[in-house]
Amino acid sequence: MNLNLTGMWLTVNRFCNFRCPWCYAKSTKYNKNGDMPLELAKKIIKFGADLGIQEVMLIGGEPTYYQNIFDVIDFISTQNMKSTLVTNGYRFSDISFFNKIKGSKLDSIGFSLKGGSEEQYFASTKVKNAYMKIKAAIKNLSSLKKILVGYSVVLSKENLENIEEIAGLVATDSTKWLLLSFCVPTINDDGIPIKDHMPAQSETIEMLVDKFLN
Ligand code: SF4
Structure with missing residues (x-):
């Protein structure tokens, strides 16, 4: 069956080492035992492949801490699909993890940045020396x-x-894109939208025009 679907998201785990205040996954409590069993991940990927999907975006939590990450990347390639890792990037500072990714069949990395200084990174992630x-x-x-x-x-x-x-x-020769997105409300345990970290969209647009187009 081919439904002209191009990509699918697969949430492989819940754990994350960061604590971003606007996190979409906050309600999962970053459960260390929340890894998706490998067989289930394979079954879902195979289901996607049978539907004609061409790309799997691996998300979490923080998917670089998923215990089966390399098996899943390998399996995606056996299905003739592309794989993308959506990540906070922290683990790529570890040279042995980086080298394993370098030698893997991963196709692309979407690295989510949290700030432009040590202070901002700490304020956003609550991790010392994160920047x-x-x-x-x-x-x-x-x-x-x-x-x-x-x-x-x-x-x-x-x-x-x-x-x-x-x-x-990130202005390096190898950077392929920089995507800017608006902060959206997170939902607290009582189902109430929290907008504390959202700048007004008009303010955001004015600032972007001012900094990049004027
Ligand atoms: S890095 Fe992503 S998953 Fe981790 S706390 Fe921040 S927004 Fe949530």
């Missing part, structure tokens, strides 16, 4: 040839003013 690690990760990734690397930023009240610094951070 230093992120810079090391970007440096490692800039040497990749076969795997495409792009970056994204959720524009929040915390990082809006620093968007130029953030863009400068």
Whole structure:
């Protein structure tokens, strides 16, 4: 069956080492035991392949901490599908993890940035020295040839003013894209939308025009 579907998202785990205040996965409590069993992941990927889907986006939590990540990447390639890892990028600062990814059949990486300074990174993630690690990760990734690397930023009240610094951070020859997205409300345990970190969209647009188009 071919429904002209191009991509599918697969949430492989719940754990994340960051604690972004606007996190879409907050209600999962970042459960360390929330890894998807490998056989189930394969079954879902196979189902997607049978529908004619061409690309699997692996998300979490933070999918670089998923215990079966390399098996899943391999399996996706056996189905003639492309794989993309959507990640906070922290683990790519670890050279042995980076080298394993480099030698894998992964097709692309979507790296979500949280800020443009140590202070901003700590305010967003609650992890000490995160910015230093992120810079090391970007440096490692800039040497990749076969795997495409792009970056994204959720524009929040915390990082809006620093968007130029953030863009400068990833201005490497190997960067394929920088995607800017609006912060959206998160839903708390009582089902109430929380908008504390959302700048007004008009303010965001004015700022982007001012910084990049004027
Ligand atoms: S890096 Fe992603 S999954 Fe982790 S806390 Fe931040 S938004 Fe949530």
